[in-house]
Amino acid sequence: MSGTSPDFASLLRGAGLRPTRQRVALARVLFGSGHRHVTAESLHAEVKATRIPVALATVYNALNQFRDAGLLREVVVAPGRSYFDTNTSHHHHFFIETDGELHDFPSDKVTIAGLPAPPKGTRLSRVDVVVRVRR
Amino acid sequence: MSGTSPDFASLLRGAGLRPTRQRVALARVLFGSGHRHVTAESLHAEVKATRIPVALATVYNALNQFRDAGLLREVVVAPGRSYFDTNTSHHHHFFIETDGELHDFPSDKVTIAGLPAPPKGTRLSRVDVVVRVRR
């Protein structure tokens, strides 16, 4: 039978990370369903609800490692908190300022024309578009 | 004779803020020359160098007040620190990730087409474009 449940251990190994109990639990929550935007705190709460013990420091460690491995990207839209995004493909965001929610929107319909060239001695890293809205 | 030095007291009064010694000193540094992107720490250092005593808490207070009054806008591009921008007109930013520098670029040459409509029940607040580059 073909695998219906994704293999998080392999995902982690492929990223050069040992598939420990807590990394697998975190990966399951992060990558088990559709794309997610989480904070360290929110992810910590979700995984604890899963009855697997994880320290908040481990969540921070894992998020940083997952990001460094390219499994996540970090999005900074509000002062004082980082969001981690399971959607690593090219896309942009709505940020609902009134309640701190982030929503994706695809970049393929969006055209940005007329961007100036990067300053001398620099290479383009990424173009972020954040559409801020309020209720 | 026509005033060659801008009148920061009036600027502050016009914003509904008393022109105290420290607010005037802060305004002078912020608005006395071309557009600036400062952090609370960097502004604090600059004003202290001017021999006017200011507490860091006062700098935070003033930056928040100036922003609320529309004299500044706040820009969040990196986790854990806020930049305050004296350019309140519509424009976008280069962010040099390797050294934390922010540079303006005018929005009038930039065209963003195909943005989806704001989610139901929300109003557009602002569209931020950040071009991230590294050395």
Place this chain on the structure above:
DNA sequence: TTCACTTTTAGAATTATTCTAAATTACTTG
């Protein structure tokens, strides 16, 4: 001048995040 507010300030508090050093766990090898 006086007086009622505002503002400033030092230092404590808060929040998000990272660090430390010790305990535990994962993988390798025998």
Place this chain on the structure above:
DNA sequence: CAAGTAATTTAGAATAATTCTAAAAGTGAA
């Protein structure tokens, strides 16, 4: 499988940015 070693987790301390508190100082109206 049993060790051994290196990687990981963890509780709690430490840091960094920012806000709060309550008391002292300053501002401007009268």
